[in-house]
Amino acid sequence: MKFIHTADWHLGKLVQGVYMTEDQRHVLGQLVETVERERPDAVVIAGDLYDRAIPPTDAVDLLDELLERIVVDLNTPVLAISGNHDSPDRLDFATRIMEGRGLHLAGQLKAEHKPVVLRDEHGEVHVHLVPYADPAQVRYILKDEAIRTHDEAMQAIVARIEASMDPAARHILVGHAFVTPGGEPQSNTSDSERPLSIGGAEHVRAEHFGKFHYVALGHLHQAHYVLGEHIRYAGSPLKYSISEETHRKCFYIVELDGQGIVSLERKELLPLRDMRRVVGTIEEIEGHDICGDYAFVTLTNDDPVLFPMEKVRAIYPNALFVERRSASMAAILAAGEAAAGAAGKGRREADPLELFAAFYEEVKGAALDEDKKRLFADTYEQLLREEGGIL
Numbered sequence: 099m100k101f102i103h104t105a106d107w108h109l110g111k112l113v114q115g116v117y118m119t120e121d122q123r124h125v126l127g128q129l130v131e132t133v134e135r136e137r138p139d140a141v142v143i144a145g146d147l148y149d150r151a152i153p154p155t156d157a158v159d160l161l162d163e164l165l166e167r168i169v170v171d172l173n174t175p176v177l178a179i180s181g182n183h184d185s186p187d188r189l190d191f192a193t194r195i196m197e198g199r200g201l202h203l204a205g206q207l208k209a210e211h212k213p214v215v216l217r218d219e220h221g222e223v224h225v226h227l228v229p230y231a232d233p234a235q236v237r238y239i240l241k242d243e244a245i246r247t248h249d250e251a252m253q254a255i256v257a258r259i260e261a262s263m264d265p266a267a268r269h270i271l272v273g274h275a276f277v278t279p280g281g282e283p284q285s286n287t288s289d290s291e292r293p294l295s296i297g298g299a300e301h302v303r304a305e306h307f308g309k310f311h312y313v314a315l316g317h318l319h320q321a322h323y324v325l326g327e328h329i330r331y332a333g334s335p336l337k338y339s340i341s342e343e344t345h346r347k348c349f350y351i352v353e354l355d356g357q358g359i360v361s362l363e364r365k366e367l368l369p370l371r372d373m374r375r376v377v378g379t380i381e382e383i384e385g386h387d388i389c390g391d392y393a394f395v396t397l398t399n400d401d402p403v404l405f406p407m408e409k410v411r412a413i414y415p416n417a418l419f420v421e422r423r424s425a426s427m428a429a430i431l432a433a434g435e436a437a438a439g440a441a442g443k444g445r446r447e448a449d450p451l452e453l454f455a456a457f458y459e460e461v462k463g464a465a466l467d468e469d470k471k472r473l474f475a476d477t478y479e480q481l482l483r484e485e486g487g488i489l
Contacts, residue, residue, distance in 0.1 A: 099218045099268070100136070103362075104129060104349040105144035105316030106334035108183065108290075110157030112149075113338060113392070114418035119156045124370040125335045126160075129349055130167050132365055133174055136351060139216055141168055144316030144332065145181025145230055145274030152185065165201060175200035177214055179229040181274040181316055182294055186229060207231040209239050211259055213269075220356035222267040226259050226310075228252075230274040230317075232294070248294060249281050252302045260309055268358040269309065274316045275302045279325045287320035290339035304329050311358035320345050321364070328360045337373040340394045340419075371416060380406065386413050393417040450478055 107126065111118040133141060148157055168174050180186045180203075189205030196203065202214050204227035213224035236251035237243060240258070245251050252275060263269060276294055278284050281303035286293070294300035294317070304325035307313045313329040319342055321333035332349050334342075351363040373392040376383060379399050393414040397403055403422060410417045454474050455466040466474075 099216060099220070099223045099354040100138045101140040101142055101216075101270075101352055102129070102133065102136075102138050102349055103142050103144065103312075103314045103330065103332045103352050104335065105274075105314070105332045106146045106181070106319055107143065107161075108146055108149040108334060108336075108338060109160055110149045110153040111290075111336075111338055113290075116392075116416075116418060117154070117156065118336060118338070119160060121336055121370045123160055125347070125367040126164055128367055129335070129365075130164065130172075132349075132351070133168055133172055137172075138174060138351065139218065140175045140177055140225070142225070142270070142272055142314045143176065143178035144272050144314045145179050146183045146316055147178060147181070147189070148184050150183060151188070169199055169201050173200070175202065175214075175216070177202045177225055177227060177272065178204070179227050179272055179274060179316075180205045182230045182292060184230075186231075189229075202227065204229045207235065207239055207255070209241075211255075211262070213259075215267075220268075222264070223270060223354065224264060224267045225270045225272060228255055228259075228271060228273040248275060248300050249302045249306075253306050256306045263309065268311045268354055270312045270314060270354075271307060271310045272314045276300045276317055277302045277304050277307075277315055277324050277329065279304050287318045287322075287342075287345075288334075288339050289341040290334075291317065291319055311354055312352060312360050314352075321348050321350075330362075335367050336369060337392075340373060340375060343373060343375060376414065380409055383410060383413055389414055390416055393419075395420045397422045451475055 107122065109119070109122055111122070147161060165176060169176050180189045184205070186205035189203045193203050193205070207229050211226070213226045216223045216225060231239070231251070233245050233247055233251045236254065237245040240254055242254055245254055252273070278301050281301045283301055307329055311328065315329065315331045318331045319334040319338065321331055323330045330350065333345065333347060335347055335349070337343065337345060337347065347367045347369070348364050349367070351365060353361045371391050375396070376393045377396045377398065380397055380403050383395065391414070393410070393416065395410050395414065395417055397406060397420065399422065403409065406420045406422065407417065410420050451471060451474060455471065458466045
């Protein structure tokens, strides 16, 4: 059995006010070309087909175009689930009609689970589609008041699937969740991923998936495996945040042999435009070759730069963001990060007074005395009130 595992298309995505539709069509066209060349038994999409519950028309048209090409023209089944960005009701529309053509969309989680059955020369492969649902929804659907976290929700869902598993078949689970080896909290792989819950209750233990031959996951945007090689995130097809700058986007061609042993091939996607950071003075940047990539630019000039975006876009016409960070500001941030790191905190968690005290000591070579601490605290509090901040 050979199938393609992809996820997190986020059609209709806006990055800094720019729609990614043209870029998405470019990379997903490469996936369609692979389907045409490899002739897999199915294409699996592990959630977040759209970037929002009500996607723009261009995004709907692009999904329609891609599904028609794969399912109708290439006669290849598509098995997809909703993610936390999708509207389950919209994806569920007319699903029974479309299943006859090979399009299986699971939008809403249902109490009665029925796998999609694929067949090859070795027998049946049962694909278990588990669309995203928050713990409250799972608690209601399964009528289990003990479910409070994403981990408990997934454990209950998997237990129901396992209760009716055919031992003669091979089994694939398709899910959309934040899976870690032991359910321990870990950082997201991207700033563009929406948290599933507040307070660390979103993580799911990988051990729940021990009876499946392959687990195709979506939600995290960097391709990687969890605990075992058969539990995998395909990642997103494009960089949707500068925090994904170092990601190498891809999808997987997965093969299951007659015993359910997995072998896979990673197929990298080549973007229409890459996403990169650019740091330097405006004079240095003006000496760069013209580049069409999406650029997040940091200017290091100590003096103000007039019309910075216009000047940057003369070299980087698709620049998305420009900020100025002078040498003195860089020193503040470096000192603040050092102080926060010493305290075991991230910069966002650090006390502003601690950050200023660290900067003062770095620059002046002496500790900030109590009078200056009070002066800074009073000034900072007054500034917050003037700007409408929350104390």
